[in-house]
Amino acid sequence: xxxxxxxxxxxxxxxxxxxxxxxxxxxxxxxxxxxxxxxxxxxxxxxxxxxxxxxxxxxxxxxxxxxxxxxxxxxxxxxxxxxxxxxxxxxxxxxxxxxxxxxxxxxxxxxxxxxxxxxxxxxxxxxxxxxxxxxxxxxxxxxxxxxxxxxxxxxxxxx
Numbered sequence: 001x002x003x004x005x006x007x008x009x010x011x012x013x014x015x016x017x018x019x020x021x022x023x024x025x026x027x028x029x030x031x032x033x034x035x036x037x038x039x040x041x042x043x044x045x046x047x048x049x050x051x052x053x054x055x056x057x058x059x060x061x062x063x064x065x066x067x068x069x070x071x072x073x074x075x076x077x078x079x080x081x082x083x084x085x086x087x088x089x090x091x092x093x094x095x096x097x098x099x100x101x102x103x104x105x106x107x108x109x110x111x112x113x114x115x116x117x118x119x120x121x122x123x124x125x126x127x128x129x130x131x132x133x134x135x136x137x138x139x140x141x142x143x144x145x146x147x148x149x150x151x152x153x154x155x156x157x158x159x
Contacts, residue, residue, distance in 0.1 A: 005136035016147055034059045036146055040133075042068045042075035043117050047110035056123035061146060064119040064128040065139070073132060076116040084112035127152060 006013070021030050021037075030051065037059040043049050056062055067073035081087045092100050103109045119125055129142050145152035 006140055007136075009140055013143065030054050030058055032058050036061045036063070038063045038065045039069050039119050040065045042072045043113065043119060043122050044075050044078065045110035045112050049113060049122060052119060052123050061126045062119075062123070063142065063146075064125045066134055067130055067132040069119045070128045070130045072116050072118045076118075078112075079115050083114060087112070 017036075019025050020034060021027050034055075037055050039052065039055065039062065041048070043052055064070045068075050072079075078087055081090060088103070092103070120128070127142065127146075129138060131138065134142075142152045
């Protein structure tokens with residue numbers, strides 16, 4: 001939502017970029033030759049894991065945007081419950097009101113991976129911007145620097 005807080009600058013940004021994948025684009029397959037990708041969110045299931053690897057192969061600069069992508073944050077609280085089978089058992093069978101069957105639909109419901117991890121735990125990340133969410137001015141500073149081809153201010157790097 002911090003992207004929306006960029007207000008009128010979003011209109012300027014729209015003249016400099018082409019949105020090729022994401023919730024606002026209808027494309028289902030991540031394209032080749034992407035200059036910059038912002039990933040928000042932790043890696044929690046097999047679909048996330050496959051997409052993260054595909055994005056890394058096809059992207060020149062990869063940014064982990066927000067605490068979930070940088071640290072796992074709220075999504076990683078799932079790790080406290082234990083393995084995915086125990087988690088689904090607790091959520092759907094033991095605590096469901098009314099109790100329901102666990103969601104098992106190959107090809108429809110992605111299989112959970114053993115532990116939720118931040119993006120850099122599965123692929124190399126070029127920059128990260130923590131915050132839940134990062135502030136609009138920090139997002140703008142990062143994007144302006146990357147679009148200008150200079151090192152972003154106050155942004156971390158993973159080796």
